[in-house]
Each structure stands twice: as structure tokens, then as C-alpha cells.
Amino acid sequence: xxxxxxxxxxxxxxxxxxxxxxxxxxxxxxxxxxxxxxxxxxxxxxxxxxxxxxxxxxxxxxxxxxxxxxxxxxxxxxxxxxxxxxxxxxxxxxxxxxxxxxxxxxxxxxxxxxxxxxxxxxxxxxxxxxxxxxxxxxxxxxxxxxxxxxx
Amino acid sequence: xxxxxxxxxxxxxxxxxxxxxxxxxxxxxxxxxxxxxxxxxxxxxxxxxxxxxxxxxxxxxxxxxxxxxxxxxxxxxxxxxxxxxxxxxxxxxxxxxxxxxxxxxxxx
Numbered sequence: 001x002x003x004x005x006x007x008x009x010x011x012x013x014x015x016x017x018x019x020x021x022x023x024x025x026x027x028x029x030x031x032x033x034x035x036x037x038x039x040x041x042x043x044x045x046x047x048x049x050x051x052x053x054x055x056x057x058x059x060x061x062x063x064x065x066x067x068x069x070x071x072x073x074x075x076x077x078x079x080x081x082x083x084x085x086x087x088x089x090x091x092x093x094x095x096x097x098x099x100x101x102x103x104x105x106x107x108x109x110x111x112x113x114x115x116x117x118x119x120x121x122x123x124x125x126x127x128x129x130x131x132x133x134x135x136x137x138x139x140x141x142x143x144x145x146x147x148x149x150x151x
Numbered sequence: 152x153x154x155x156x157x158x159x160x161x162x163x164x165x166x167x168x169x170x171x172x173x174x175x176x177x178x179x180x181x182x183x184x185x186x187x188x189x190x191x192x193x194x195x196x197x198x199x200x201x202x203x204x205x206x207x208x209x210x211x212x213x214x215x216x217x218x219x220x221x222x223x224x225x226x227x228x229x230x231x232x233x234x235x236x237x238x239x240x241x242x243x244x245x246x247x248x249x250x251x252x253x254x255x256x257x258x259x
Contacts, residue, residue: 095219097217097219098219099214099217100215101213102215106231107228108231109170112226113225113228114224116220
């Protein structure tokens with residue numbers, strides 16, 4: 001088979017694209033797997049349902065060093081039924097764990113606000129564990145202009 | 152690094168059973184352990200790894216912290232107050248230090 005100049009160029013461009021993005025994609029997958037693993041550790045193998053939990057994060061974060069983030073869970077917060085803990089995960093950070101909040105019926109409301117670091121544009125996941133054992137999840141994509149890890 | 156100084160905002164008084172909002176901030180560099188210095192050596196991790204809040208000794212709120220929390224960690228959360236008393240706050244540093252703060256509230 002004779003390779004024309006046009007074909008050769010196309011092939012090499014394709015190869016370069018694979019070389020450039022291949023490892024990057026793989027790394028992203030590894031982080032997502034790590035995030036998935038810590039999620040499963042937190043839930044004890046249960047698949048989280050949607051609803052009840054609300055994650056508030058900016059759509060675009062200019063500075064990845066301080067991204068305000070708040071989470072709230074719809075619950076009565078009584079001795080019989082309350083939110084035990086909420087964990088925050090960021091699947092694109094070097095380490096997906098961000099923080100775990102522990103609530104008690106004394107909290108009155110299952111809501112908390114903090115500021116976090118985001119290395120790049122990625123999904124932020126909040127998972128809530130209720131006292132009856134049910135698990136709820138919310139996810140938000142945050143676009144980051146300047147990353148907030150290392151440097 | 153300067154000694155971390157906690158700053159806490161709790162309302163002075165509240166009605167019995169009211170859910171109040173508490174804001175806390177502590178100055179700390181929260182060194183993530185990901186950064187490198189000029190020679191390319193990794194700067195060792197030093198963060199505040201735990202924050203707790205209790206009311207008259209009963210736990211209200213706690214947080215396990217990972218390096219992804221920003222420098223000068225800020226937390227805002229709520230608490231239900233039924234009686235007058237004192238909120239105890241504690242921040243645990245990676246180096247073993249604990250920084251504490253107390254704030255009282257009057258219930259009318």
C-alpha cells in the first residue's frame with residue numbers, strides 16, 4: 001500500500017494526539033477510580049440515591065485555592081432520624097478526599113460551608129449518610145481557571 | 152508560622168430551641184504536602200486534620216479535614232441551643248498541637 005503525503009500527515013497528527021492526551025486521560029481515570037473507591041468506603045458498598053442533599057458550588061471558580069462550597073441535607077435532625085455525616089470528594093485532585101462533616105441531633109440543621117482547593121476543572125461530589133443507613137449523593141461540575149494544588 | 156489564632160462568631164443570645172449559625176476561622180497555612188520548594192524537595196504536609204465543636208460537653212459538629220481544604224480553614228455550620236452554656240471549639244494540628252476556643256451564649 002502506498003501512503004500519500006496527506007495520509008501520512010493525518011496519521012502522524014493522530015498519533016501525536018494520542019501521545020498528548022493518552023496519559024492524561026489515564027491519569028484522570030485513575031483519580032476517578034480513587035474517588036469511587038473512597039465513596040464506596042464511606043457508604044459501605046451502598047449505591048447512593050439522588051435527592052435530599054444539595055451541594056452548592058460556583059459554576060466557575062477563578063481561583064482554585066479557595067472555592068467556597070456549601071452542602072445541606074433535608075432532614076428533621078431528631079434523635080430518631082438525622083444526618084450522621086457528609087463527605088466531600090473531588091475526583092480531579094491528587095487526593096480525592098476533601099472533608100467529612102459529622103453532625104448530631106444537636107446540630108439543628110445538616111448544613112455546612114467551607115472553602116476548598118481544586119486542582120483543575122472537575123466534579124465535586126457530596127455524599128450524605130443518614131442515621132437509618134440510607135445514602136444520598138449530589139454532584140456538581142466546577143470549572144477552575146487557576147488550579148489550587150502544588151505550584 | 153505564627154501561632155494559629157481562632158476566630159469564632161456565635162450570637163450573644165438566642166431563644167430556646169433556636170437554630171443558630173456559627174462561623175469559625177483559624178489562620179493556618181494548611182501545607183498540602185504536594186508543593187515543592189526551590190530545590191525541588193517536597194514541603195512536608197502540615198494541616199489541621201480535625202475540627203470539633205461541642206456545647207456544654209456534648210458534640211455538636213465535627214469535621215475530618217484533608218489537604219484539599221484551603222489555607223485558613225473556614226467552617227460555617229448550625230447548632231440548636233436549648234439552654235445557656237458554652238461552645239467549645241478545638242482544632243487539631245498534624246504536629247499534635249490542639250488550638251481551643253470557648254464562647255458562651257445566653258438563652259432567653
